[in-house]
Amino acid sequence: MKKRFLVILLVLFGCTEEIEKLPNRGPIVEKVAPNLNIPWSINLHDNTFYISERVGTIARIQDGTVEHEPVQFSKKLAAISEAGLLGFVLKPDFEKTGEAFAYYTYDMNGEAFNRVVTIKREEGQWQEIFIHLDGIKTGNIHHGGRLEIGPDRMLYVTVGDAGNPNNAQDSTSLNGKILRMNDDGSFEIFSMGHRNPQGLAWDKDGTLYEAEHGQSSNDEINLVKQGKNYGYPIIEGEETKEGLVSPIITSGSNETWAPSGITFHQGKLYVATLRGESVKVINVETGEIEQSITGFGRVRDVFSDGESLYFITNNTDGRGTPSGDDDVLYKLD
Numbered sequence: 001m002k003k004r005f006l007v008i009l010l011v012l013f014g015c016t017e018e019i020e021k022l023p024n025r026g027p028i029v030e031k032v033a034p035n036l037n038i039p040w041s042i043n044l045h046d047n048t049f050y051i052s053e054r055v056g057t058i059a060r061i062q063d064g065t066v067e068h069e070p071v072q073f074s075k076k077l078a079a080i081s082e083a084g085l086l087g088f089v090l091k092p093d094f095e096k097t098g099e100a101f102a103y104y105t106y107d108m109n110g111e112a113f114n115r116v117v118t119i120k121r122e123e124g125q126w127q128e129i130f131i132h133l134d135g136i137k138t139g140n141i142h143h144g145g146r147l148e149i150g151p152d153r154m155l156y157v158t159v160g161d162a163g164n165p166n167n168a169q170d171s172t173s174l175n176g177k178i179l180r181m182n183d184d185g186s187f188e189i190f191s192m193g194h195r196n197p198q199g200l201a202w203d204k205d206g207t208l209y210e211a212e213h214g215q216s217s218n219d220e221i222n223l224v225k226q227g228k229n230y231g232y233p234i235i236e237g238e239e240t241k242e243g244l245v246s247p248i249i250t251s252g253s254n255e256t257w258a259p260s261g262i263t264f265h266q267g268k269l270y271v272a273t274l275r276g277e278s279v280k281v282i283n284v285e286t287g288e289i290e291q292s293i294t295g296f297g298r299v300r301d302v303f304s305d306g307e308s309l310y311f312i313t314n315n316t317d318g319r320g321t322p323s324g325d326d327d328v329l330y331k332l333d
Contacts, residue, residue, distance in 0.1 A: 027293060028333045032310065033061045034325035037068060039312045041088040041147070041261065042303035042329070045095065049329065051312065052102065054084030058126055061329060071119055071126040075106035081318075083112065083138075086145030091118075092153065098122060099129075101155055103145045105138060112138050114145070116157055116181065132185035136174050139163035142196040142213075146261070151206045155181045156190065158197035158210070165233035168193050176232065178210065178224065193230035193244065199262035199271065209284065211259035211271055219257040220247035221271070221282065249287050251276075261301030265309045272299040272311060274319070279311055279332070296330065297321065308333055 038054040049061040056077050057068040077084045087103035094100060098121040105114050114136040119126045142160030150156050161167045161176035168176025169192070176194045181187035191210075199211030208224045218237030222230055222245065231244035237253060240246050251257045258275035268290065269282040279299055281291040300314035309332040315322040 030331040032329040036327040052088030078105040087147030089147045148200040160196040195232045198260045219251040221249035265304035
């Protein structure tokens with residue numbers, strides 16, 4: 001903020017040549033809202049943020065004030081690792097209906113499952129009103145969970161391999177897949193051979209990109225096409241095999257990012273990383289990581305409104321080192 005104020009003063013007094021002499025301290029980051037509770041997915045509507053929290057609440061943020069609005073689910077959220085309320089995306093007609101899609105993990109008879117539902121906001125709380133997809137088996141880890149509405153206005157769902165690598169190559173299992181779903185709950189397997197996919201984003205041309213966790217390393221950014229097999233666990237990282245698709249970008253065998261949410265912002269792909277504790281700025285045409293924005297700990301999701309980029313930390317998820325006001329929604333200019 002200090003540098004921005006100084007730049008404004010120099011412009012007002014006509015000293016524009018002095019701007020070039022200012023030290024480059026990287027992007028300007030503003031704290032929008034603190035004290036989030038294991039946040040997972042960022043949405044923005046009419047200058048108000050709606051962010052899912054794994055504990056089963058939606059953080060509603062308006063003018064920096066946070067309200068944790070409860071969600072009434074038909075099943076109790078699972079208490080296993082990485083589980084709870086995960087993916088969350090407002091429907092295109094949210095202003096009229098107050099409805100959103102949500103993805104959550106629940107327990108039934110000692111087993112854990114994932115489901116996709118519609119939840120509706122009324123009088124400061126949310127209620128599950130319709131189940132679209134149910135009974136997706138899962139394990140103690142690798143639930144996937146990202147929900148995004150594509151350019152075709154269909155819902156895309158990432159499902160993890162549930163900790164069982166063989167699921168990713170099993171065409172009868174929904175695990176280790178990206179699904180494409182209609183509003184009535186009918187769906188198709190869009191792609192397979194994924195480990196724990198957690199990021200989906202489309203570029204300006206409508207090309208789909210995906211981020212997923214590798215096995216300890218070899219995290220991936222994939223260019224996803226319908227009907228393709230992305231190889232896990234047969235190939236990983238830069239390995240190739242006929243009939244399987246290798247990633248366009250990988251962290252390599254000596255580095256772990258644990259990528260989560262991704263978004264395109266001003267032509268570059270921004271990737272939230274958990275173990276990597278950064279937002280990585282990637283040129284998908286060259287495969288180059290142009291910048292890593294660090295110093296905030298674990299980062300779960302990123303969101304662009306076209307002008308500014310926003311990201312949320314995930315230091316309260318049991319694997320981070322939270323500060324006094326974590327987790328936080330930040331704005332990047």
